Amino acid sequence: MTFQYSLWPASVDDGDGAVDCLSLEAGHGSLIGWTPEFFDGWRPTEAGDTLLAIAAAVYSIDKIATRTASQDAWTRRISLKVVADRNFEPSLFSAPLSFLTGDDWQIERELKSEPQFALSAPPLFSSAEVDVVSLFSGGLDSLCGVIDLLEGNPDSRVGLVAHYEGGQASPR
Known part of the structure; x- marks a missing residue:
């Protein structure tokens, strides 16, 4: 069994209009998300933006993907699609994550055209x-x-x- 997830920018309507957010989805609905208010008073660099998104996704997936569903009751097969710029190299993450978690991580990149969030705050x-x-x-x-x-x-x-x-x- 392979757990499949996608991480990408999304837009949700909070009643006052559309709000940009980040969404981790598993085919049956959104699992996590955060809005630009998360970045009040600071902003990550573009590389930091991607790293933060991946870290949040990996942490969340590790919490929700059960090990008991795997064949040996431990090693999970996890596929994660990440919207990132050309500088993001998925292979730099797959092997270390596989080693650290004992799982088989496959990370793919879908090219993005702009940063996840357009932020005006200065870097922390x-x-x-x-x-x-x-x-x-x-x-x-x-x-x-x-x-x-x-x-x-x-x-x-x-x-x-x-x-x-x-x-x-x-x-x-």
Whole structure:
């Protein structure tokens, strides 16, 4: 069994008119989405826009695609179609995701003509303000990773990236 998903820009009517959003769909309806209000006060670069969309999709798919439906009750076959620009190379994501999750990820690109969102807010920070970005869960392993990073280069400007689900993405 292959779980098939598509991630693309969409437009929804919120009662006050159409709102641009991002939608992850699985053939039977929208699974996730966010609107430009998500980006109030900041905006990602175009590459960051694509990466954020993929990260949200991968996280959501991992939460909803059951492992018990697969032949060995663990390895899922997951197909994800992403609307992205020419600079996005799907093969750079498929192998690492397959390794990290123990699943078989197939990611395809559908070319987009413009950024996901037309945003007017300035970037939260420029890439010139940090030298390296590190995932930071708040656990001891990620803290040790940051300490190792800073011991190797004490003058390094580190951007820490974290995530808090808040019970919003729990499976039903």
